[in-house]
Amino acid sequence: MRLVIASGKGGTGKxxxxxxxxxxxxxxxxxxxxxxxxxxxxxxxxxxxxxVRAEVSETVAVERLVPVVNAALCTHCGRCAEVCQFNAIAAxxxxxxxxxxxxxxxxxxxLQCPAGAITEEPQPMGxxxxxxxxxxxxxxxxxxxxxxxATPVIRALxxxxxxxxxxxxxxxxxxxxxxxxxxxxxxxRGADAALLVTEPTPFGLHDLRMAVEVARDVLGLPVxxxxxxxxxxxxxxxxxxxxxxxxxxxxxxxxxxxxxAYSDGQPLVTALPRYRxxxxxxxxxxxxxxxxxxx
Amino acid sequence: MKIAVSSTAPGAEAQVSPIFGxxxxxxxxxxxxxxxxxxxxxxxxxxxxxxxxxxxxxxxxGVQAVISGNVGPxxxxxxxxxxxxxxxxxxxxxxxxxxxxxxxxxEALTGPSVAKDFGKGGPMGxxxxxxxxxxxxxxxxxx
Numbered sequence: 194m195r196l197v198i199a200s201g202k203g204g205t206g207k208x209x210x211x212x213x214x215x216x217x218x219x220x221x222x223x224x225x226x227x228x229x230x231x232x233x234x235x236x237x238x239x240x241x242x243x244x245v246r247a248e249v250s251e252t253v254a255v256e257r258l259v260p261v262v263n264a265a266l267c268t269h270c271g272r273c274a275e276v277c278q279f280n281a282i283a284a285x286x287x288x289x290x291x292x293x294x295x296x297x298x299x300x301x302x303x304l305q306c307p308a309g310a311i312t313e314e315p316q317p318m319g320x321x322x323x324x325x326x327x328x329x330x331x332x333x334x335x336x337x338x339x340x341x342x343a344t345p346v347i348r349a350l351x352x353x354x355x356x357x358x359x360x361x362x363x364x365x366x367x368x369x370x371x372x373x374x375x376x377x378x379x380x381x382r383g384a385d386a387a388l389l390v391t392e393p394t395p396f397g398l399h400d401l402r403m404a405v406e407v408a409r410d411v412l413g414l415p416v417x418x419x420x421x422x423x424x425x426x427x428x429x430x431x432x433x434x435x436x437x438x439x440x441x442x443x444x445x446x447x448x449x450x451x452x453x454a455y456s457d458g459q460p461l462v463t464a465l466p467r468y469r470x471x472x473x474x475x476x477x478x479x480x481x482x483x484x485x486x487x488x
Numbered sequence: 489m490k491i492a493v494s495s496t497a498p499g500a501e502a503q504v505s506p507i508f509g510x511x512x513x514x515x516x517x518x519x520x521x522x523x524x525x526x527x528x529x530x531x532x533x534x535x536x537x538x539x540x541x542x543x544x545x546x547x548x549x550g551v552q553a554v555i556s557g558n559v560g561p562x563x564x565x566x567x568x569x570x571x572x573x574x575x576x577x578x579x580x581x582x583x584x585x586x587x588x589x590x591x592x593x594x595e596a597l598t599g600p601s602v603a604k605d606f607g608k609g610g611p612m613g614x615x616x617x618x619x620x621x622x623x624x625x626x627x628x629x630x631x
Contacts, residue, residue: 283543283547285566286570
């Protein structure tokens with residue numbers, strides 16, 4: 194079972210929710226072989242490790258392929274630049290320039306080069322670390338500074354976890370990046386349900402709508418909502434959820450103690466155990482939502 | 489000599505554009521024949537790499553010099569590699585900046601004058617970003 198914690202807006206509390214859900218799941222799994230996994234897929238700024246300190250057992254490099262032009266073979270025909278959809282190649286009369294930071298690694302240039310002058314060579318773009326802590330398997334993807342594409346690192350993180358059988362019977366919780374673009378879609382792909390974390394503000398509502406469009410309407414996932422810093426706001430988020438038939442599975446109040454624990458690097462259910470039943474109920478509800486939708 | 493000017497519209501009377509990669513138009517002036525050709529910028533709507541594509545396009549026109557308000561790092565690299573000279577012009581019409589270049593009044597650019605995505609539109613982009621010109625250095629001393 195794979196649950197993804199996502200949001201449209203950043204800073205709504207994805208990691209706050211994901212870490213406490215995972216710790217609650219870990220407590221339940223005690224004694225069984227299949228440890229639940231928590232994957233930090235917010236590869237541009239992974240921060241789960243600030244709350245759940247893992248013993249790292251493995252690091253896997255993530256690479257991407259970029260074209261390298263053999264100047265001795267290049268006939269300067271310009272075909273490579275013509276087929277590149279990302280303008281990553283400039284074909285000049287006597288030189289062919291590659292802008293690797295714009296390359297998406299599609300391989301079209303190498304495939305189309307009539308002179309066989311282009312080869313694709315791996316270039317490091319990030320890493321996946323795998324480890325264990327507090328009854329959890331922990332995975333983290335990290336995009337290298339200066340790299341533009343998060344999606345391949347997220348794909349690699351999911352792949353490495355899957356390859357080690359973390360998925361199997363056990364629960365996997367994915368902490369997704371914010372937004373609704375490609376990295377989020379990669380994090381959501383293959384999920385059994387998504388929990389969208391929002392806040393009761395007009396901005397929270399605006400981005401929640403976009404996240405619902407992606408997770409429910411485009412990807413067809415069962416979707417629940419978590420409202421963080423729930424001081425009521427203008428009530429528009431709750432009204433929207435009711436109107437759309439989206440179940441609100443978790444509400445966390447706007448509380449100084451929660452913020453203090455978070456800024457101290459403590460998972461919410463560890464710092465304030467009174468919230469444990471709230472997260473247990475949310476996990477049950479999310480699992481029920483996912484199971485209901487199983488074929 | 490053929491000179492390409494990044495411009496806001498076609499024709500020799502159009503204003504020089506403050507941006508290169510996503511300028512509306514390139515006006516190519518042949519100083520020997522006085523011929524003026526206005527070319528639409530093929531990279532105007534590119535999602536990325538506009539500077540690279542437009543610079544490649546300009547190189548293909550066989551120009552020896554480019555005049556623009558600013559030029560970004562990727563376009564600069566392409567123009568440098570192709571041996572095209574780049575000059576900065578802060579304002580004026582195409583005809584005026586070409587005359588200024590011929591009179592030796594324009595500053596040659598050896599490096600990019602703005603950062604990547606300077607002229608990129610969109611929700612957060614565009615030309616509002618960035619730094620003030622000149623620093624506060626040298627002020628307030630001598631007390």
